[in-house]
Amino acid sequence: MDADLYVPGDGWLHRTDPRVKFLMSLALLVLCLVWRSWPFILGVLALEHIMLLTDHIPWKNIVWVWRILAVIIALIVVLWPIFDRSGTHVIADWDWLRLTRENLVMAAVMGLRIPALGFACFLTLFTTSQAKLIRGAVAVGMPYSAGLTLATALRYIPVFARIVTQVRDAQRARGLDLSGEGARMRGIRNPFTLMLARARAWVPVIVAVLIRAYRMSRSVGWAMESRGLGLPGVKRSYRVRLAMRPADWGILAVTVALTALAVVIMMLS
């Protein structure tokens, strides 16, 4: 992912009006947050993959999402049973860890929920260009400056990821040890002390990245102003014009119907 989050294409999701995609993403986000049912979340995850694949989003982009979420998923699945000691069907009980059928199921639900939420966002982010994203946000009532800020922040995520890599390489080339090997060689064995040493080793990277990010964001701000952003007394025009096609209305109707169905089933269960 060395370019934008947006994946250029002409699939059905790409052609869908951004406002409809916002609603789809929002409905999936809310339902996944509210309904703690693993079959439902698993179903949502499958549906999201089907939608992306039928839009011809390449597998490598889908795998990239899984990779960036993997650490968070693993942390949640591992930590959930430690902090949630609830449940009556006890599988194992040690002093600090109580494994029950209920907290393991909940760990799985929480683990599935992260990618379900992530892919709900990427349904829109992968398939909506920056211009349409801003145009759609403005059309649903968001101020232009907020829409531009959001879209620019998303646009620069991969740029900042590359800056982190460049800075990390530059610091490692000066002998900075980010692997924790140096701390182990100094005889540190305590895992928390090791973790702290590794976290502290990242300070030179984080500070340098922040300095670089500050300089870049300042230049970006100047570039925007020098291209007329905030020109007083002018009503902004938009090259991208939005119009709901029959297909968009159809997708909107299906989204509303499926959301209503999910809400009914959730209430009945």
Add this chain to the structure above:
Amino acid sequence: MSDAPIITAHHLSWWYTPQTDTGEPVQALDGLDFAIQSGSFTGIIGPTGAGKSTLCMAFAGIIPNPEDGVMRGGMTVAGYDTAECTVAQLSSAVGYVQQDPESQLFCASVEDELAFPMESRGVNPDLIDQRIDALLHLVGMDGYRHRVPTSLSGGQMQRVAIAAALAARPQVLVLDEPTAALDPEGKRDVCAVVEKLRAQRKMTIIMAEQDTDDLARYADHIMVLDHGSIIMQGDASLFTAHRDRLTELGVALPGAEPPTPGTSPMPVRQDDDESAPAIRFQSVTYRYAQGGNDSAALDDVSFTIPRGEFVGLIGRNGSGKTTLARHLNGMLHPTSGTVTVDGLDVSRHRVGEMAAHVGVAFQNPDHQIFCSSTRDEIAFGPACLGVPRDEIDRRVDRMLIRFGLEDVADQSPATLGYGQRRLVAFASVLVMDTPIVVLDEPTAGLDRRLSGMMLDAVSERNRQGATMVMISHDMRVVRERCTMLITLDDGRLCACGRLALAADDPRRPAGLTGRRIDGR
């Protein structure tokens, strides 16, 4: 060119707000008085840190607002008093192109980038599309309309930035060192666009540059800045009339770029059989797992570099120079083949371990600067390598003196000007005293005085026995400093040999034999 000035400055001075609580305001412009005629081409030259970029920011209205600082005097651009209007208002008259292409292309496609200034002015959407095509044609970028800006080369990105600056049809175009971050091909492309603009459009062009070749050809007004003051101005004849003074300032004088030097078969030192070479590549192939195309970034590359050489690593952008350099300290490991550096198989060692053997000076100083003082910044590398504290102090003092950084030793390096940040970053690599040093475009964007200071320090380390590998597009520097040349093209080794040196050249190693080292 009209007689009426489109820009006038009256006693214009500017002080940057100090970036630390205890800091002093930094004066960047000092009582400038000048007038720029409508339709003229003005070149702004001067050493690094002379105030060229600050003056360009003043033309665009970034100074006095939104940049923090204090302004005295004033400037009028196309009827706008820059102190009384916003940057956006002034943008109707001034198009501004910054040095770094990536920081000024904030949209996700080329067409969005060009549409933005027109949308900001409420231009009819039906007209926007037509104007985008015309602008792309003007800068020679037809067919790039839907491309993601970050997928373009530096020269292409800068041409898109010029097109975006022209989208609002300004009367003045300000270019702040637009070619400083570009390779020769990118420079040629951008200069061709400026030349085309000069021929086709009746607009005022102001270009700050280190490279004076094009200014000597096109500019009808040259301003020379030093320490924020205009020390001379006139037409291009100034380059010949004040040759000595400009050289003394560190300004590169116009002159043809020397051709790529030739190489001769690779003779070796008599003692080569007894000592391991500094660097050996054996059938090295590298393919990027992500983001690369199908072809190998390095394709079956083999060569040997004896110790103590000063190697120029040259080739076009994308030829594999950076990929090769990243193998030297283990940032990349070959897909196949073996890289041996300072007697170590690089694949078996971490980057942190290789740092004791190979120092890498990156082009962008902001990749590494993070400490609260220049002294600590320079000391960071040796401290990571476990060098004793008193030895670190001794080395750091030596570097501070060597690069004239004593006065800023306790100042945060992040608050220094670009030239001094480059020196700090460079010093913080040289201070590690590694037997091999890799330099990535050490002279890019610097004046002759600063680049000479850096290269003299490098040559000194080289004379002391260190092996230098320098990525460079600057054939003047390669001819002056290198003893060996490696040329890459499309990932393949095109040439590897010793530069043809005169018999009395001090770089010519003693004890050469006529025996040839075969690459493998």
